Amino acid sequence: MHYPFWDSSISYGLLMGCIAVLHVFISHFAIGGGLYLVWQETLARKSGDQQGLDFLERLSKFFVLLTLVMGALSGVGIWFIIGLINPAATEVLIHNFVWFWATEWTFFIIEITAAIIYFYGWKTLSAKNHIIVGWIYFASAWMSLFVINGIITFMLTPGDWLTTGNIWDAFFNPTFWPSLVFRTGMSVMLAGFYALLIASRYPAHDFDGFKERLVRKNALWGLTGLILLVPSFVWYWKAIPTEITTNALAMMKIPITSMHQGYWYAGAAALLLIVFGLILPRRCSTVVAVALMICGLMLFAKFEWFRESIRKPYAIGGYMFANAVEVAHTPIYQSEGYLKHMTFRTGDDGADLFRRACQSCHTMEGSRALKPVFDGTDKEFIAAIIKGVEALKGNMPPFYGTEEEARLLANYIYDKIDKRPLSEIYGLHGAPLGKKVFEVRCGKCHERGGYNDKTASLIAIGETGYEEFIDTADDYGEAMPAFTGDEAEKEALIEFLKTLGHHP
Ligand code: HEC
Numbered sequence: 409m410h411y412p413f414w415d416s417s418i419s420y421g422l423l424m425g426c427i428a429v430l431h432v433f434i435s436h437f438a439i440g441g442g443l444y445l446v447w448q449e450t451l452a453r454k455s456g457d458q459q460g461l462d463f464l465e466r467l468s469k470f471f472v473l474l475t476l477v478m479g480a481l482s483g484v485g486i487w488f489i490i491g492l493i494n495p496a497a498t499e500v501l502i503h504n505f506v507w508f509w510a511t512e513w514t515f516f517i518i519e520i521t522a523a524i525i526y527f528y529g530w531k532t533l534s535a536k537n538h539i540i541v542g543w544i545y546f547a548s549a550w551m552s553l554f555v556i557n558g559i560i561t562f563m564l565t566p567g568d569w570l571t572t573g574n575i576w577d578a579f580f581n582p583t584f585w586p587s588l589v590f591r592t593g594m595s596v597m598l599a600g601f602y603a604l605l606i607a608s609r610y611p612a613h614d615f616d617g618f619k620e621r622l623v624r625k626n627a628l629w630g631l632t633g634l635i636l637l638v639p640s641f642v643w644y645w646k647a648i649p650t651e652i653t654t655n656a657l658a659m660m661k662i663p664i665t666s667m668h669q670g671y672w673y674a675g676a677a678a679l680l681l682i683v684f685g686l687i688l689p690r691r692c693s694t695v696v697a698v699a700l701m702i703c704g705l706m707l708f709a710k711f712e713w714f715r716e717s718i719r720k721p722y723a724i725g726g727y728m729f730a731n732a733v734e735v736a737h738t739p740i741y742q743s744e745g746y747l748k749h750m751t752f753r754t755g756d757d758g759a760d761l762f763r764r765a766c767q768s769c770h771t772m773e774g775s776r777a778l779k780p781v782f783d784g785t786d787k788e789f790i791a792a793i794i795k796g797v798e799a800l801k802g803n804m805p806p807f808y809g810t811e812e813e814a815r816l817l818a819n820y821i822y823d824k825i826d827k828r829p830l831s832e833i834y835g836l837h838g839a840p841l842g843k844k845v846f847e848v849r850c851g852k853c854h855e856r857g858g859y860n861d862k863t864a865s866l867i868a869i870g871e872t873g874y875e876e877f878i879d880t881a882d883d884y885g886e887a888m889p890a891f892t893g894d895e896a897e898k899e900a901l902i903e904f905l906k907t908l909g910h911h912p
C-alpha cells in the first residue's frame with residue numbers, strides 16, 4: 409500500500425454512497441433528458457405544436473443547466489472521494505482505462521457544449537440546426553455512459569481480463585451489454601418522470617386537453633424505460649458469474665434485500681404510472697408526480713446499492729479486495745505481514761493495521777462501528793474473529809496479515825472496548841444473559857434464522873452435550889474460535905442453548 413490512509417468518522421461506504429448516488433441520478437437525467445427533448449421537439453415541430461415547444465423549452469432549462477452544472481460538480485466529487493477512500497483501486501482504473509477516460513471526457517465536453525447551444529438556441533437557431541444540436545447533445549451524453557459503463561461493470565465482472573490482461577476483455581466484460589441497456593432504460597424512465605413532474609403542474613381543466621395529452625405521453629416514456637429495466641436486469645443478473653449470485657442468495661443479506669426493495673419500488677412506480685398517467689391523467693397532481701419521482705430514484709439507488717454490495721469482498725472482482733489488498737500479493741502478506749509493505753506508517757502499528765484491513769468498511773466508534781460489537785469480550789476472542797473474519801456475515805476480505813499482526817490489531821481494538829463482563833454491561837443473568845452471549849460470541853457467524861444458522865445442529869447436540877461442545881468449540885471449523893468467556897457466561901450460554909429446542 410503506497411498511499412496514506414484517510415481517517416473519517418463517517419464510513420467510507422456511506423460517503424461514497426451519497427456522492428455516487430447523487431451523481432448517477434444527475435447523469436442519467438441528462439442522458440434521458442437529451443433524448444426526450446430532441447425526440448419531442450421533432451414531433452412538435454412536425455405538427456406545429458407551439459404549446460408543446462414552449463413546454464420543451466421550459467424543460468430544457470432543468471435538463472441542461474441543472475444536470476450539467478450539478479453533473480460536472482458531482483462528477484468531480486466522485487473522483488475526490490474515491491481518491492480519498494480507495495486510492496489503490498482508483499489507480500488501477502486510471503492505469504487500465506486511461507484512453508477510455510480521455511474519450512469519456514471528450515464526449516462530456518461535446519455534451520456540455522451542445523447542451524448550452526441547445527438551451528440558448530431555441531429562439532436564434534433554425535429549427536433544423538436546433539434539432540441537430542439536440543441530437544449531438546443526446547448522442548454524446550449516451551456515449552459517455554457507454555464508456556463509463558465499461559469501467560463500472562469491469563469492477564464487478566472483470567471477466568477474461570483477469571487472465572488475458574487485454575483491455576478490450578476488461579471493457580466488454582460479461583455485464584457490459586446488459587448494464588448498458590439497463591442504464592439506458594433508467595435514463596428514459598427518469599426523463600419521463602421529470603417531464604411528468606413539470607406536466608403535473610399544468611391546470612387539469614385547460615380547454616384543449618393539453619395536460620391530459622402531455623401526462624399520457626410522459627407516462628408512456630416512463631413506462632417504456634421501466635419496462636426495459638425488467639428484461640435487462642434479468643440479463644444482468646444472469647451475466648454475473650453464478651458463484652457470486654448463488655453465494656449472494658444464500659449468504660448476503662445486503663444486496664439481496666436491496667434487490668427485493670427495488671422490486672417493490674418498481675411495482676409502485678408502474679402502478680402510479682398506469683393509474684395516474686394513463687387512466688386518470690387529469691388527476692396526476694404534483695404530489696403523485698413527486699411520489700413517482702421518489703419511487704424512481706429509490707429504485708435506482710437500490711440497484712446501485714445492490715451492485716456495490718454484491719461485489720463484496722472485492723473492489724475489483726477477483727483482483728483487489730475492498731480494503732485495497734491485492735489478491736496477487738496475498739502470499740507475500742501472509743509470509744511478511746502488512747506492516748512491512750505500508751509506505752505510510754504512524755508509529756501505532758495496531759491503528760495502522762486497522763486502517764489497512766478494516767477501515768475501508770468500519771469505524772471504531774462511528775458508523776458500522778467495531779467497538780460495540782466487541783464490548784464485553786476478550787483479546788483471544790477478538791484475535792480469533794480477526795483471523796476468521798471471512799467466516800462472518802458481511803462478506804469480508806480475509807485477514808492476510810501475520811499471526812503477530814492479528815494480535816496487534818486485537819490489542820488495539822481491545823484497548824477501546826468496554827471491559828466489564830457482559831452480565832454487568834447489559835444487566836442480565838440466566839438464559840437472557842446466555843442469549844446475549846450467543847449474540848456476541850456466536851451471532852457474528854451464525855444468525856438465528858439468518859446467516860449460516862446453526863440452530864438445527866445445536867438442537868441435535870442435545871442438552872447433555874453442550875458443555876463438551878463449548879469446551880471444544882475450536883475443533884468444529886477452521887474459523888470457529890474457542891469459547892473464551894468466563895464460567896458465568898458459559899453456564900448462561902448453556903442455559904440459553906437448552907431453550908432452543910423449545911422455541912422453534
Ligand atoms: C469490504 C468491507 C469490509 C471490510 C474490509 C471489513 N468488514 Fe467487517 N463487516 C462488513 C459488513 C458489511 C458487515 C455487516 C454485516 C451485517 O450487518 O450483516 C461487517 C460485520 C463485521 C462484524 C460483525 C458485526 C456484528 O454486527 O456482529 C465484525 C466483528 C467485523 N465486521 C469485523 C471486521 C474486522 C475486524 C475487519 C478488519 C480485519 C473487518 N470487519 C473488515 C464489511 C467489512
Ligand code: HEC
Binds near residue numbers: 884885889
Ligand atoms: C468466526 C466465526 C464463528 C464464530 C464466532 C462461531 N462459529 Fe460456529 N462455526 C464457524 C465455522 C466456520 C463452522 C464450520 C463450517 C460451517 O459449518 O459453517 C462452524 C460450525 C458450527 C457448528 C456446526 C458444527 C457441526 O459439526 O455441525 C455449530 C453448532 C456452531 N458452529 C455453533 C457455534 C456457537 C454456539 C458459537 C458461539 C459459542 C459459534 N459457533 C461461534 C464459525 C464460527
